Amino acid sequence: MSLLIYLVVVSLLLPPANAQSSTVRLALTRDEGWLNPYTYQSGYPGWNIMTLVYDPLFYPDLNNEPIPWLVRDTRVSTDGRTWTLTLRPNIRWHDGRPLTSEDVKFTFEYAAKVTHSRWTPTTRNLDGVDAPNPQTVIFRLKQPDAGFRLRTLADVPILPKHVWEPVTTVAAARAFRNTVGSGPFRVEEVQDGQFYRLSANPQYFAGPVKVREVVLPIIRDATVSFTALQAGQIDANARTLSPELVAQFEKAAGIKVVRGAGFASTILQFNVEHPLLKDARLRRAIAGAINTTLMVRLLMLGYAVVGSPGYLHPDSPFYAQGLKFEGSKAKSVALLNEAGYLDRNRDGIREAQDGTPLQFTLLTLAGNPVRIRGAELIRTALKDVGIGVNIRVAEDAAIIDQVWPEFDVCKGRRFDMAVFGWSAPVMSRPTALVDLFHSNCQIGAINIGGYKNPQLDRLGEQLVVTVDPASQKQLAAEMQKIVAQDLPIHVLFYPDTIMAYRQSAYGRWAFQKGQGYVTKLSFVDPPK
Known part of the structure; x- marks a missing residue:
């Protein structure tokens, strides 16, 4: 057209x-x-x-701090495991029926049974949800949760029990056309x-x-x-x-133009279960060959921040200061040679020691000129160090099918590399590092590359139960250092929000x- x-x-x-x-x-x-x-x-x-149609219990304010929305009062036990919420009065669903604590209880029990990549992980630390009266809901946690207010209460939209109770399977939920919200x-x-x-x-x-x-x-x-x-x-x-x-x-x-720091990320996502890309040396060589400063200048005309190797944006309060990844073509060539990736048949493409060529398919999103051009820059940079890249431009559904089938990382992956990105909410909480990188697919719900590191897992498990901000920051910094060393993803840049x-x-x-x-x-x- x-x-x-x-x-x-x-x-x-x-x-x-x-x-x-x-x-x-x-x-x-x-x-x-x-x-x-x-x-x-x-x-x-x-x-x-x-969320214009549905309401969570809390909602992120303009600084991404969770503020009470459906909730009037919140009480947390001294051990951090019991949260008692009082709902505001006179909240009604669009069909006129009252919204009560039974709807809240139903929502979280439903998310635990009817799998959703975003909602279900928030229920795994729940020991139970009680609704002692229409205005009171009590969350009982298995252990304290550092991200409970933001990641759970300010994220999960409340469902009307009377509408969703008959919808009992994932397939039915994904096909359900009812939009009665509050x-x-x-x-x-x-x-x-x-x-x-x-x-x-x-x-x-x-x-x-x-x-x-x-x-x-x-x-x-x-x-x-x-x-x-x-x-x-x-x-x-x-x-x-x-x-x-x-x-x-x-x-x-x-026309008014508004601008601010952007918490969305543009990344090079590796499938670390790939027989070749499971080698962190190869991932580091690939990342080092890509000039992200040049990318920001050419693709974004300077309207972006060069990515951090630990994932979190420099404006995040949990950003680990001092993390740097300083690559270059010369360093990548040296690293590839040292790791035994040599061009044995002199065709311009290096091979692994078993003769497998370093030839990869790079997925990128159709209709997104920045990502397409970014993929082209990556292909050129990697060709210069002896790594072949075939770009496949695909619609979003086709990419998700290969990278994140049915939005469930437990279903595996079928890709080599992808120019991908995560939206701003992923950047707003330290526990996102757990979601992104924990090896258990039930915990690392958006670990689309299949990354595994036992040390990071242990730190992440500590982080999610730590409520002291200083301790959270320290644990998040240690996790970022591991990510920066292993590079399961390579953050290219964070586009400014303009x-x-x-x-x-x-x-x-x-x-x-x-x-x-x-x-x-x-x-x-x-x-x-």
Whole structure:
């Protein structure tokens, strides 16, 4: 479809904005299922949009600190194992039924039985959930949990028991189209692959919603989406602004550009179960051959921070100071030679000692020019040190099928390397290092490379039960040092969060640190 025809289709699908800004048109990058907790697709913006319809017990504020949302009062026992929460009064589901502690209890018991890559791991430390009365819920933990407030209470959306109780299998949950939530918006219309239409919940317990309607067109092509924004056919874009467009949009009349540190990551993900890539020396040689500073300059025009070898962003309070990975072509060549990876047949590609060529397939995401160009730079850099790379550009579903089948790392993996990325929430808590790198697939729920290190496992198991911030920081630093040495992933860069919107259409966007303005807080104030 040509750009012109596409924009005409978009304009026909969407209602015009009016002077009262009662409709906000926010473009999404992809289809997000039915916007319920078992069908949404992406960490960002999928989770953010889904939580316009559903509420967790807490919610991350603009600094990513969890604040009470459905909860009015919280009491924690001295041993950190019993959390007693009191729900706010007069919270109702979109169908008018009251939200009670039974719904909360059901949600966590449901997540334990009906597997979900994000929700199920949060239940593994639960010894039980009690609902002694409609307004009180008691969580009994097997052991103290450093990330319980942020990773569990501020992340898991509460489900209506009366709607979800009959849905008993993973397959049924992933196909379930009901979207009755408690959030500030109701799902009014879903056109598969085209758009969503949400309407404000007039009885929202937290107070009035700031817009009457949010329309979410799905515009997969980045160029088309930014052209639509400039033409006034959409009001805002869930995508971060392409670096080459920043100066242009800053000069454009009626458009506001906002910028902050980005906590999303762009990484080179290794399959460390691969017969060759299980060798940390080879991974270090590959990483060393890639000039990430050049990548930031060429791909991001400087609007990014070079990646840390320990994964966490330098702005994270848990970042391990002093970690550096200083590679070069010369160092990579020397490391490859020392490890016995030589070009024995003089074809330009090195071989392992058993004769297996260092030839790999690199997956990257279609419709993402930065990742595609990044893959090309990686291919060129590795060719210069005798490593062959075939780039495979694929749609998101095809990549997930090979890298993270059914979003369950216990199901293994079928890839060599991938230009991948994690959304901002993964960066916001120290226990993300456990999720990313613990070898037990029930604990390392997003360890998509199959990385194993017993020492890191032990540190991670300590971290998740440590509540003292200083001790957390020390354990996180030790884990980052191991990751920096083993390099199961190579963080290329952290893109700055640069977003644009049309001020005349809606000017009350709230910018969340590391993520941007696609947040519930852009449309409703926190409950008092």
